[in-house]
Amino acid sequence: MFKKILIANRGEIACRVIKTAKKMGIATVAVYSEADRDALHVQMADEGVLLGPPPSNQSYLLIDKIVQACVDTGAEAVHPGYGFLSENQAFQKALAEKGIAFIGPDAWAISAMGDKIESKKLAKEAGVNTVPGYMGVIKDTEEAVKIAEEIGFPVMIKASAGGGGKGMRLAWNVEEAREGFESATNEARSSFGDDRVFIEKFIEQPRHIEIQVLSDGETCLYVGERECSIQRRHQKVIEEAPSPFIDPETRKAMGEQAVALSKAVDYKSAGTVEFIVDANRNFYFLEMNTRLQVEHPVTELVTGLDLVEWMIRIAAGEKLTLTQDDIKLTGWAMESRIYAEDPYRNFLPSTGRLVYYRPPKESDTVRVDTGVYDGGEISMFYDPMVAKLITYGADRNAAITEMRKALDEFYIRGISHNIPFLASLMSKKRFVDGNLTTNFIAEEYADGFSADDLPAEDPSVLVAVAAVINRLYADRAASVSGQLPGHEMHIRTDWVVRLNDDYYPVRVERAGNGEHYAVEIEGESYPVVTDWTFGEPLFVGTVKGKEVTVQVDGLGIGYRLFNNGAQALATVYTPRGAELARVMPKKEPPDLSKFLLSPMPGLLVSVAVSEGQEVKSGETLAVVEAMKMENVLKAEMDGTVKKIHAAPGASLSVDEIIIEFE
The missing domain is CATH 2.40.50.100 (RNA polymerase II/Efflux pump adaptor protein, barrel-sandwich hybrid domain)
Structure with missing residues (x-):
């Protein structure tokens, strides 16, 4: 086994690999750019090597510098993570020349599967179902339009060296084909240094389902499937294992084709074969990712395997001790990608400092993979992922319930993030029913995401929470010593809570052992149990017997409350104060239309x-x-x-x- 490995990556995946390496007793070397000098993966590793300035083409993509870092630190192997150099055959060859192991497949498999045009030809030869399309190199825009018309709209235009949704456009007509070809070509050139694109038929009502494979070069196994249909701009948002759509017969057929393709390229490591699946469970090869997938944790939770550990063991020359019959799928796992983006501004990226970062506590049912920390920086130079939130349950509904609860507990401030959108997705009946396609987000949020898309909740829950918080502050104020005689603070029980623009008369009294509150809202009882204390960002307890987690931010004389993806402004007044608040003039926002x-x-x-x-x-x-x-x-x-x-x-x-x- 290796004594020391270098992780040629950053962020959450670098931290993820370091965790397994430490568990195996292997020393780790982190590489980093100047922007990542204080990054979590650098702090976690045993050693760190500076590569260069922040842009990835001056740091994380510098093959020579990373190979030299291996030589200088004595690293015997390199785990590339995903992205960057993870599917770069030149990198694998450069390491091999120095006698350094690449924790992944060999250069030929990377090359064969990394080129989407060549991979489809190989897949067809291996007996794998493929999507109709034009696999040749397209010379210009007019030829692209002509090919699209011959295939028949809609078509998908894709960068040959693409990945992560970059260099990919959907075209429904000639104008979109022309614009899509030019945009995909430009994006492919800037992202991958390779501007080749190809065009294939777009399968309507498609599902994106992928098969995890694991091979030591002799034994090749398929390790279940992952449902990755919930995508935005071709970027996966939520993944789960297993798929709610795949039956055992289809799973076996897809798995066997994935294994056949892996064997055709002498695959040796963990890899993923992606398929597009239509409404009748017909499936077609999409691509093979010769690396670890972002969404690998859901497979780990339902199989009990550590895929990173097996990648390392296989690279070190060990053989699989598993057979296909050993692969059992138990329970259900779901992953939500937490991104630094503003869902209310069409998901545009958000950068800056994480003023507060407090993920939910990890347990048997909650896992958080992250590369950031409280006070860290979200840089404009890299992927906007903050963390991956993974939940587990005995069945799909249990995994969804755990996810909704964990999203409520995920406390992030300083940047915009997509947690409100994820909470909305989890509440959609169509999602809960498992009626998924890659068009899900486009169809369910046809006009973009807004506060109206958040699940309707009983506002009385937040009113009760605001009332109890206010009561705690009022009790503390009343207990301050040295108050002027005749001006003492008295504990009152009658208040009015303003939640956004609605007013609710409330009555709040302590009950029981001091952690119980009798709250009455417009004559209806809402008993509250909580041990919330001042300054705690999460109000955790029960309201009317229902478990709630509400994020609490102080805001002037009121509070900003977050629950189930939604936020509300709450201000607690005396009855007279509420009367005056109702007649206060509102400040109109400035006109920015020009x-x-x-x-x-x-x-x-x-x-x-x-x-x-x-x-x-x-x-x-x-x-x-x-x-x-x-x-x-x-x-x-x-x-x-x-x-x-x-x-x-x-x-x-x-x-x-x-x-x-x-």
Whole structure:
């Protein structure tokens, strides 16, 4: 077994590999960029090596520097994680030349499966079902349009070297094919240094289901499937194992084809064969990822296997001690990806400092894989993932229940995040029923995500919580010594809670052993049990016998409360104070309709208009890039450009003015 390994990655996956290495008694070396000098993976590793400046092409993608780091530290093997160099055959070869083991497959398997065009040809030869399409290299936009028309719309345009949803566009007509080819080509070039794309038929009502494989070069096993259909912009959001759609016969057929493809390329390590599955359980090969998947934890929870450990053991020359009959799927696991993005602003990236970061406590049913910590920084240079929240249950409903509870407990401040959106997804009847396709998010949130998409909850629960918190503060104020005679604070029981714009008369009295409160809201009883104390961000207890977890932020004289993805502003008044609050004038927000504002922090790549120019609704105004994704900003109405406030190359903050209109 190796004595020391280097992890050629960052963030949560680097931390994940380090945990298993430590469990196995293996020393670890972290590599890092200047932006990650204080990152969690660097703190967890036994040694760290600085690679260079923040941009990945000047740090995490530098093969020579990483190989040299192995030589300098005596690392005998490298785990590449996912992304970066994980599927780079040149990296594997460079390590091999120095006698350093690559914890993954050999260069030929990486090359064969890393090229989406060649992999489909190999899959077909191995007897694997493939999607109809054009696998050749497309020379220009007009040829792309012609090919799309011949295949028949809708078509999917994909970068040959792509992954993670980058360099991928769906086209329903000629105009979208033309624009999609150009965007996919540009994105592929900037993300992968390879601008080749291919076009294939888009399967309608599709599910994205993948098979985990594990091979030592002789024995090859399929380790169940993962349902990955809940995607946004071709990026997975929620994954689960097993799939609620796959029956044992289909699982066996998909697994056997995945094994056949793995054997065709002499695969040796953990890998994933992805399939697209239609409504009739017909399945077609999509691609093979020759690395560890982001969503591997759900497979680990339902099988009891440590996939990272097996990758390391296989790379060290050990053989699998498992047979196909040993692979049993027990219970249900679900993973939610926590991203630094604003779901209320069309999921645009959010960067900055994690002022507070407190994940839910881990247990037999809750696991958190993360690469950040309280006070850490979410950089604009890398993927916006904050953490992966994984829950486990005896069945699918139990896993969903655990996930909803854990999302309520996940306390993050300082950046925007997608937890409200994830809570909304978990509450959708269609999701709970397992009626999933890759179009789920587009169909369920056709107009984008808003507060209206959050599950309707009894507002009385938050009213009761606000009333009890206020009572605790009032009790403390009344107990302060040295109060002026005749001006002492008296404990009152009658209050009015304003929740957003609604007012609720309440009565709050202590009951029982001091942890119980008798709350009456508009004449109805809401007993509350809690041991909440001042400054605690989570109010955990029961309201009317129902378990609740409410996040509490102080806000002036009131509170901002978060529960089940939704947030509400609560202010507690005396009855007279409530009367006055009702007649207070409201401050109107400023009119920003004459400005194009940057919807996210990022780089202003280009400005497509000039001062004095007339623009039409839908016309491109500017392009902003953040976290390797291009975002095209278009005019919402006709108008005339008055002033350009920012030049290409500028680093923009959120809501910074780019263009002003007449």
